[in-house]
Amino acid sequence: MDSFESALSEATTPASRDVLGAIGLVVDAAGKVLYQHASGNQSLAPDAPPVDAHATVTLGSAGKFITHIAALQCVDRKLLGLDDPVSQWLPELDALQIIEPSGLGGSDEPIVERWRASPAGAAHAAATADAHMIVKLFAHPLLFEPGEGRLGEYVQANIFTPLGMDKSSFLPQTREDVLAKLLQMVERTPTSLVPFDGETRDVTVSVRDFGVLFADLIGPASKILSAESINLLFTPQLADGSKALADLRGEKKGETYATSLQLPAPVEVDGVPTLPVWDLEGKGLTLNWTLAGLLVEGVHGLPLGMPPGTVTWNGMPNVVWAMHRERGIALLFATQLIPVDDEKVVKIQLEFFKGAWATYGNAA
Template sequence: MAAFEQAIETAIANDEIPGCVLYATNRDGTFTYAKALGISSMKPPTESRSPLSKDAIMWVASCSKLMTAICCMQLVEKNIISLDEPVYTHIPELKPFKILKGFNEDGSPMEEPHQEPITLRRLLTHTSGLSYDVMHPGLMQWLKYHGKDNSKESDLLLRFSSPLVFEPGTSWMYGTGNDYAGLLIERVTKLSLEEYMKKNLWEPLGINDITFFLAQRPDLQERRMAMSTRDPSSPKATHATASDLSSYREIGTLPIRDCLGGQGAFAPASAYIKILHALLVSDTDEKLLQKESVEELFRPQLSEGGKAGLAAMMQIEAAKNAMGGPEEGAEKDHALGGIVIMGDEEGGRRGGTMVWGGLPNLTWFVDRKAGLCGLFATQVIPPGDGKCAELTRAFEKGVYELYEKSGGEVPALGELT
């Protein structure tokens, strides 16, 4: 048993995580790692703790963002939409958004119109000024002043109606850009995001078990891995209650009417790895995107202001863990599809690797230089959980070791061109 598997098994035995599904594969499929470890639920009684399956359905949350970005680039290829034109033609609701500048002494917000346009490029790279209100103290104060709770809204436009937090293009803040990008897809194609993805992303890869509306798929509900939570006072994880989940806007418990391209999908790891692999081989396969589009998807996009905003966020340990877990001090940028690691990491991911995650502690990577992609998937809150991050890093480094031992060509540090 590999050292990382032993570490995961120990964590499972100690009730630190319920279990996880692990996948990794290389370009030509000569190296494939696929395992499900642990149990599907920590809900008592013991009889309910069935073994976790590789096909278990999970809320993949922000792993939805990559799928939305791929679909956007398909439409860019066809000249249906543009990365750099204002999106107001199709989403006029964004044009009146103001920038929150602060608060007056009486608590009233100070706001001013934005001058730089909101574009698709800025939506996908989190440089539009939009933010998830739960992550921004100013927006939380703004909501409190107006007596609003957007998290209870089932309509995308109402749910993400908080003001901008900076002038578009000048900084970086994790936010609702991909959700609006999904709405853009719907408006230009006249299809729901689920319908578009089914036709143009999932079916071409032989996937039939991803959805934005789990309640409409009882066949998938039967396979769902239950959510677990960790009490801050204990290292042990327990079954998550409805109250636990409400704190994290868990999509499966809310009457969401719209497809949320930034956070709404449910999928098994066995399906999601097919999407990662399709990107890995896209320079020759082009099943999803043309080679040039994939290059753009991976290309670092941030201005100096954007890099500073991203670096500030990465100082928060939980945020760093939740966004792919780049090594401390590593230079990072953001591409259209996720965070890009700019330099080689010791014993693992190479410069140019794109990474991202999902709220219940899922993390994926696509390393085109090493020719390897992988996914660590579980259902544990809070996001950015330290134990899950520790196990994810152990898995990733262990997979690189197994790949190299199998004869896979992992370039040595300093030998990349």
């Protein structure tokens, strides 16, 4: 791990300060910390202390799988089924029209924005003015055929508390103990790092708590999910031959998704640097989705040493995690820097994951 520690130390030196502070963590299935290293400062303040190795961090999309766990608990308790229509609980969604067969999109989709500006969109907005917030958020035509505040309370009672994750919250602004250890969110400008100009209201966890959660998921017996649900976190969900799988493996947007993957160098496509199409013949990456994140089914010719079976995902503040049930390890790289996939941070992340997989992830 020397290369990672050297790169991180250089990046967090106050004189250069490419990164404010960051933490790398590796835990095993028993919850033992195999590796932990932190460097940098807790904030941009001149007298800021060194970053706490157990600091709290906002997860962004890296925390989506916690909501997935909550949903799977409801499946375990026979409260809902994975194939139940959402309109069973939000009947307003059952009446939505369809613009084109390509998926349920967010309000920022260009085609949805054009619809909202149309007379039909204005009429629909008026008709749903008193609807639930979730309904209003998605009260636009579907793009394919088809409890806000209470989620935090549910997760606290059914995930965080049973696992002893006492420095984690969906409402960090209400927890002084969580905020006190929060690594400051910063934003990169052309010349320096500055405080992020926005309020963070995302799920926030301590690095220590993150390790506890992953140990439960990769361990022999989870305290929070049935064995059947745990399997779904590691089992590919997109069927061979499906359009969804073809779309995933044919991704050309140049998004790395999770920087623990050592991706091939971009190539020029119509004058735009683009990652090569995922190789379907075993010469590159073979990817799928599980109910937790992106599944690496095959890795060929890549120097990272990441074993197939790895499930991984990242989040906007450049938080990346990866877990491998058979190898019995989980990895986390956490910083709090915008924008996502920041080039300077990605280089350090790759050093961490490359070193961690080589050192801890190659057990038989």
